[in-house]
Amino acid sequence: MRLTWDAAARDGAARAGTLRTAHGDVPTPTFMPVGTAGTVKAMTADAVRATGAGIVLGNTYHLMLRPGAERVAALGGLHRFMDWPGPILTDSGGFQVMSLSKLREIDAGGVTFQSHLDGSRHRLTPARAMDIQHKLDATITMVLDECTPWPATEEQAGASLALSMRWAAEARVAFVARPGYGLFGIVQGGTYPHLRAQSVEALTAIGFDGYAVGGLAVGEGQALMFATLDVTVPLLPGDAPRYLMGVGTPDDLVGAVTRGIDMFDCVIPTRAGRTARAFVPEGTLNLRNARHAGADVPLQDGCPCPACTRHSRAYLHHLFRAGEMLGPMLLTWHNLTYYQALMRGMRDAILDGRFAGHAAALRAGWRRPDETDDP
Amino acid sequence: MRLTWDAAARDGAARAGTLRTAHGDVPTPTFMPVGTAGTVKAMTADAVRATGAGIVLGNTYHLMLRPGAERVAALGGLHRFMDWPGPILTDSGGFQVMSLSKLREIDAGGVTFQSHLDGSRHRLTPARAMDIQHKLDATITMVLDECTPWPATEEQAGASLALSMRWAAEARVAFVARPGYGLFGIVQGGTYPHLRAQSVEALTAIGFDGYAVGGLAVGEGQALMFATLDVTVPLLPGDAPRYLMGVGTPDDLVGAVTRGIDMFDCVIPTRAGRTARAFVPEGTLNLRNARHAGADVPLQDGCPCPACTRHSRAYLHHLFRAGEMLGPMLLTWHNLTYYQALMRGMRDAILDGRFAGHAAALRAGWRRPDETDDP
Ligand SMILES: [Zn+2]
Ligand SMILES: [Zn+2]
Numbered sequence: 001m002r003l004t005w006d007a008a009a010r011d012g013a014a015r016a017g018t019l020r021t022a023h024g025d026v027p028t029p030t031f032m033p034v035g036t037a038g039t040v041k042a043m044t045a046d047a048v049r050a051t052g053a054g055i056v057l058g059n060t061y062h063l064m065l066r067p068g069a070e071r072v073a074a075l076g077g078l079h080r081f082m083d084w085p086g087p088i089l090t091d092s093g094g095f096q097v098m099s100l101s102k103l104r105e106i107d108a109g110g111v112t113f114q115s116h117l118d119g120s121r122h123r124l125t126p127a128r129a130m131d132i133q134h135k136l137d138a139t140i141t142m143v144l145d146e147c148t149p150w151p152a153t154e155e156q157a158g159a160s161l162a163l164s165m166r167w168a169a170e171a172r173v174a175f176v177a178r179p180g181y182g183l184f185g186i187v188q189g190g191t192y193p194h195l196r197a198q199s200v201e202a203l204t205a206i207g208f209d210g211y212a213v214g215g216l217a218v219g220e221g222q223a224l225m226f227a228t229l230d231v232t233v234p235l236l237p238g239d240a241p242r243y244l245m246g247v248g249t250p251d252d253l254v255g256a257v258t259r260g261i262d263m264f265d266c267v268i269p270t271r272a273g274r275t276a277r278a279f280v281p282e283g284t285l286n287l288r289n290a291r292h293a294g295a296d297v298p299l300q301d302g303c304p305c306p307a308c309t310r311h312s313r314a315y316l317h318h319l320f321r322a323g324e325m326l327g328p329m330l331l332t333w334h335n336l337t338y339y340q341a342l343m344r345g346m347r348d349a350i351l352d353g354r355f356a357g358h359a360a361a362l363r364a365g366w367r368r369p370d371e372t373d374d375p
Numbered sequence: 376m377r378l379t380w381d382a383a384a385r386d387g388a389a390r391a392g393t394l395r396t397a398h399g400d401v402p403t404p405t406f407m408p409v410g411t412a413g414t415v416k417a418m419t420a421d422a423v424r425a426t427g428a429g430i431v432l433g434n435t436y437h438l439m440l441r442p443g444a445e446r447v448a449a450l451g452g453l454h455r456f457m458d459w460p461g462p463i464l465t466d467s468g469g470f471q472v473m474s475l476s477k478l479r480e481i482d483a484g485g486v487t488f489q490s491h492l493d494g495s496r497h498r499l500t501p502a503r504a505m506d507i508q509h510k511l512d513a514t515i516t517m518v519l520d521e522c523t524p525w526p527a528t529e530e531q532a533g534a535s536l537a538l539s540m541r542w543a544a545e546a547r548v549a550f551v552a553r554p555g556y557g558l559f560g561i562v563q564g565g566t567y568p569h570l571r572a573q574s575v576e577a578l579t580a581i582g583f584d585g586y587a588v589g590g591l592a593v594g595e596g597q598a599l600m601f602a603t604l605d606v607t608v609p610l611l612p613g614d615a616p617r618y619l620m621g622v623g624t625p626d627d628l629v630g631a632v633t634r635g636i637d638m639f640d641c642v643i644p645t646r647a648g649r650t651a652r653a654f655v656p657e658g659t660l661n662l663r664n665a666r667h668a669g670a671d672v673p674l675q676d677g678c679p680c681p682a683c684t685r686h687s688r689a690y691l692h693h694l695f696r697a698g699e700m701l702g703p704m705l706l707t708w709h710n711l712t713y714y715q716a717l718m719r720g721m722r723d724a725i726l727d728g729r730f731a732g733h734a735a736a737l738r739a740g741w742r743r744p745d746e747t748d749d750p
Contacts, residue, residue, distance in 0.1 A: 039694060039701045044681055067668065067693045075671050075689050083685040293442065296450050306419055310458040314450050318442045319414060325700060326414045 003140065003182030003209045005241040005262065009351045013233070013260040016350040019055070019241055021139045022180025023079065023087040026054035028241065028262040029346055031253065031339045032089060034270060037062045038072075038082045041270050042325075042332045045083035051305070051333065052340035055087040055139070057265040060132055061096035064122070065115045069135040077137030089184075089265070090138035091245075092129045092171075095147045106146065108163070126170035130183075134176055140210065143171035145186045148215045157190030164188045165202040172206050182209030184243060190215060191224050193231040200235040210241040213261070217247045222255065229259040236260075250279060250342055251366065254359045257346050269339045273332030276320040280338070281365045283372025285313075287331065292317040305337040306330060378515065378557030378584045380616040380637065384726045388608065388635040391725040394430070394616055396514045397555025398454065398462040401429035403616065403637040404721055406628065406714045407464060409645060412437045413447075413457045416645050417700075417707045420458035426680070426708065427715035430462040430514070432640040435507055436471035439497070440490045444510040452512030464559075464640070465513035466620075467504045467546075470522045481521065483538070501545035505558075509551055515585065518546035520561045523590045532565035539563045540577040547581050557584030559618060565590060566599050568606040575610040585616040588636070592622045597630065604634040611635075625654060625717055626741060629734045632721050644714045648707030651695040653682075655713070656740045658747025660688075662706065667692040680712040681705060 005028070009016045019026040033040045033048055036059045040048050048056065058078055063069065075081050078088055094111065097104055101113035110125030124132075129144040145164040148157050168185050175183045185203035189195030203211060213232055216225045229244070236242055243263035244256050253264055269279065276287040280300045285292070287299075295313035303309070307316060307330035319327030342362070349358035366372070380403070384391045394401040408415045408423055411434045415423050423431065433453055438444065450456050453463055469486065472479055476488035485500030499507075504519040520539040523532050543560050550558045560578035564570030578586060588607055591600045604619070611617055618638035619631050628639055644654065651662040655675045660667070662674075670688035678684070682691060682705035694702030717737070724733035741747070 037693075037697045037699060038690070039697075039699050042700045042704075044701065044704065045685065046681065062697075066697055067689070071669065071689070074669065075687060081687070081690055081693075083681075294446065294449065306421065306458075310420065312450060312456070314442070314446070315413070315456055318412075318456075322412045322414075322437075322441055324412060324414050325417045325703065326419065328700065329417075329419065329704070 001179045002177075003180055005210065005239065007239070009353070011350040011353050011355040012258065014257050014346070014350050014355045015260055015262060016347045017241075017262060019087070019262070020180070021087045021182070022178065023085060023139050024054070026087055027344075027347055029253075029257045029343050030054055030263055031343045032057040032263065032265040033336050033339075034059070034265055034267045035082060035084070035088075037066065038078060040332075040336075042274060042328045043336070047333055048084070048336065051336040052344065053336065055089060056084055058082075058088055058090045058136065058138070059096060060090050060093035060129065060136070061100065063090075063136060064093060064132050065117055065120075069132040073135040073137070079137060087139040088137075089140035089243075089263075090133045090136055090142065092142045092144040093124050093132070094129070094144045095246075097124060098147065108166075110144070126167040127174035130171055130174040130176070139181055141175060141181070141183045142212065143168045143183065143185055143208075145188060145214060147218065148188050148190045150190065150215070150218045150220045152190045154190075154192055154195070157188075157192055157195055160190075161188045161195055161199055165199065168203060169206050172208070184208055184210040184212050186212040186214040186245070187232060187236075188215045191220055191228050193228075196228060196232040197235055200232065204237060208240070210243060210263075211236045212243040212245050214245050216244065217252070222252060225252070226255050226259065229256060229261070233260040250339070251363065253339075253342060254346065254362055258355070258359060269335035270332050273335040274328040276327065276331065278316075278331055279335050282368050283366045286373040287313065287316045287327070288320050289317075289373050299334055300338070303334065303337060303341070305334045307334040376554045377552075378555055380585065380614065382614070384728070386725045386728050386730040387633065389632050389721070389725050389730045390635055390637060391722045392616075392637060394462070394637070395555070396462045396557070397553065398460060398514050399429070401462055402719075402722055404628075404632045404718050405429055405638055406718045407432040407638065407640040408711050409434070409640055409642050410457060410459070412441065413453060415707075415711075417649060417703045418711070422708055423459070423711065426711040427719065428711065430464060431459055433457075433463055433465045433511065433513070434471060435465050435468035435504065435511070436475065438465075438511060439468060439507050440492055440495075444507040448510040448512070454512060462514040463512075464515035464618075465508045465511055465517065467517045467519040468499055468507070469504070469519045470621075472499060473522065483541075485519070501542040502549035505546055505549040505551070514556055516550060516556070516558045517587065518543045518558065518560055518583075520563060520589060522593065523563050523565045525565065525590070525593045525595045527565045529565075529567055529570070532563075532567055532570055535565075536563045536570050536574055540574065543578060544581050547583070559583055559585040559587050561587045561589040561620070562607060562611075563590045566595055566603050568603075571603065571607040572610055575607065579612060583615070585618060585638075586611050587618040587620050589620045591619065592627070597627060600627070601630050601634065604631060604636070608635040625714070626738065628714075628717060629721065629737055633730070633734060644710035645707050648710040649703040651702065651706065653691075653706055654710050657743050658741045661748040662688065662691045662702070663695050664692075664748050674709055675713070678709065678712055678716070680709045682709040
């Protein structure tokens, strides 16, 4: 049995469905909290579950360097290591090699780099990326690709795409299939519609269990990102899950679900939580702001997270002012709860055939300047 | 109805009992986790409850400076602020004024100091310490005293004691009694038996709801601390709770319970947890130690905390090596769970009349050099 995605409903281009995996089912659209180094920062696995998350992401680059894929395998795999028996998607490591490592050198066969931790030399090839993710026991493995930078000329984007498609074919061969596990290809091509189309054609010819859209949210801005989705997503197979990598803000997620994306990951809710920024239906709040010092009201009415049910905005303000770890802990918990509720709300609206109105109401809520610290 | 303590059993000088307060009952002997600034560091209130803690401590010095006693009162008191409906004991602030503040000046009426946070000037008097703790809504209020430093000559210790006893009388007058709330006096006198006796006499003449032994664990060493308890505790009223302030290691707690102490607070388990040190029945482990990198075994067999039930020592090692917040979170949770289990184990042994053997077995366990990182 392969990893599959079943549609439950469509509303315009938006889709509700279920991702079925060896480690359980996940309703889509879904947001995957980022568990970079085998932990969603500032959260126990129980807390991540309590937010409603059904699948988390791990970073191959971080895990291959520390503690090492072989060590994770010896310890029973990433699920057991981090106490997450549910599905885990791991990236290929390629993106972080380019953004974090030292002295990286890319060639036709892969990328050689030095660890940002200790300077040790490593090589990542399409096959080695499969091997590492297999050892991590990733439910969903991502092919190694080159994330085309932005801006890129058409020639640069085309050359980068050609390399990524060759690597995708090599990854498909090297991937060891297991029931309920899957391999996703990654569409590149920058912001050039015909390159995106060429990428989709190459990947679907190879055949993957799901298709990611990569190379977005790298500086091109939301309008260009949505425009690229508009020309890319309709070309993807209708019966496979679609994953927009590294995106995004609540507004980004609504726009991408509108365009037919099923899966997301992003550090925004967790990173924002550690820096006192909270997502609420009115926009975003900066809990360090002095106007919250005496605010004896919940962060968000009706939110089931402990930041909202047990404490006041004034308490959260105090925790950040005092530099207490509980501030990041509670606000990460809240932001992930907000993101999960956002996804669930969109799913319900799709199932009910009222997605457009729901999306409009969400957007109207976020833009009340008297209620947000980021007007 | 006053705050009371009922004896359930005595075994030698060790006592098991129940502290009855406006905010609930607490079985003794009990260990109070330190919630300095309105949070037990790296723990949600739910997590603190899950460790078995029945009462927590707040620091008046920190809370009076940030967010301020008046603000906490306006927000409904410390119980509501920090989501701890159970009993809370607050110290008087005196100890931390002397150890943390700038330009402090002590006189017969109190102490004037500058905040270590912003240099603002404050004055703490016996009456103001009562007022602040009342505003915080402390279940147990501590009198303002001068913690006699160590070493101190007999003359210094005597003069310091005289001041503390005058302040204790002033505090008693200023304290606003409420049903189930209490005021504790603090025995000083350094390591001089006749001064300790003089202090007990002065305090019992004034009359308090409980008696703390202060001025210990300030550098005098365990032997002198126990010797001082040996001459002090037998003089204290048998029907009032006894609290040893700022103590200590598991071995200190066993020795002090042996000598008739009922209540403790200390930053050791929380601070150790943040620095990768774990308390286990075999002694203490440093989870940063390379020997734990591949250890696919629980931190402590049978411990109900999530660090032990969900993860391996190897995972905890990884978290500390990677600088992940979850390391301090899990290890604080474990250490507080260990401390609570230690207290419960001693209580059960006292109730069963087998305390001496139980204490000996605990000590024997902690001294197995092949099993501990701190032989
Ligand atoms: Zn919330
Ligand atoms: Zn434990």
